[in-house]
Amino acid sequence: MKGLKKQRRIQVILVAVVALIASTALIGYAMRDGINFFRSPSQVIAEPPGPTEVFRIGGLVEEGSITRGQGEQISFRVTDGGAVVPVTFTGVLPDLFEENQGMVGTGRYVNGVFQASEILAKHDETYMPKEVIDALKEQGVYQEADS
Known part of the structure; x- marks a missing residue:
C-alpha cells in the first residue's frame, strides 16, 4: 500500500511539472509579438x-523635417541629439504631433529607414515618454521644464 501511494505522488508531481513547463512555453509563445524593445x-x-x-524608437521630431507625401504618407526625422533616423508613416498622425516635440513610434528599421506602424505624440506641453527623457538625458540634451 505504501509503495502505491509513493508512486501516485511521483506521478502527480511529474504531471504538475509537465503542466508548468507547457504553460510557460505557451505564455512565451503568446508574448513573442507583444514585447517591443525601446x-x-x-x-x-x-x-x-x-x-x-519590431521595436519602439523615441526622440524629438527634427525641426523642418516633416514632409507629406501622397495620401496619408508622412516622412520625418527623429533625433536624440546624437543621431538622426528617418521615419516613414502611413496613417493619421496624433493631433499633438509636431516638430521639436517628443514622439514614440513602433515599427521596423528597413534599409536605413524606420517604417512606423504606430506613432504616439506628447500628451501636453510638459509630457514626454520616460524612455525618451532617459535617452535625451544620456545625450546631455534634456532640460527640466519650468513648473
Whole structure:
C-alpha cells in the first residue's frame, strides 16, 4: 500500500511539472509579438536591428523635417541629439504631433529607414515618454521644464 501511494505522488508531481513547463512555453509563445524593445536613434544607428524585428524608437521630431507625401504618407526625422533616423508613416498622425516635440513610434528599421506602424505624440506641453527623457538625458540634451 505504501509503495502505491509513493508512486501516485511521483506521478502527480511529474504531471504538475509537465503542466508548468507547457504553460510557460505557451505564455512565451503568446508574448513573442507583444514585447517591443525601446531604442533611441543613437542606439539604432550604432547597432541597426534586423528588418523583421519590431521595436519602439523615441526622440524629438527634427525641426523642418516633416514632409507629406501622397495620401496619408508622412516622412520625418527623429533625433536624440546624437543621431538622426528617418521615419516613414502611413496613417493619421496624433493631433499633438509636431516638430521639436517628443514622439514614440513602433515599427521596423528597413534599409536605413524606420517604417512606423504606430506613432504616439506628447500628451501636453510638459509630457514626454520616460524612455525618451532617459535617452535625451544620456545625450546631455534634456532640460527640466519650468513648473
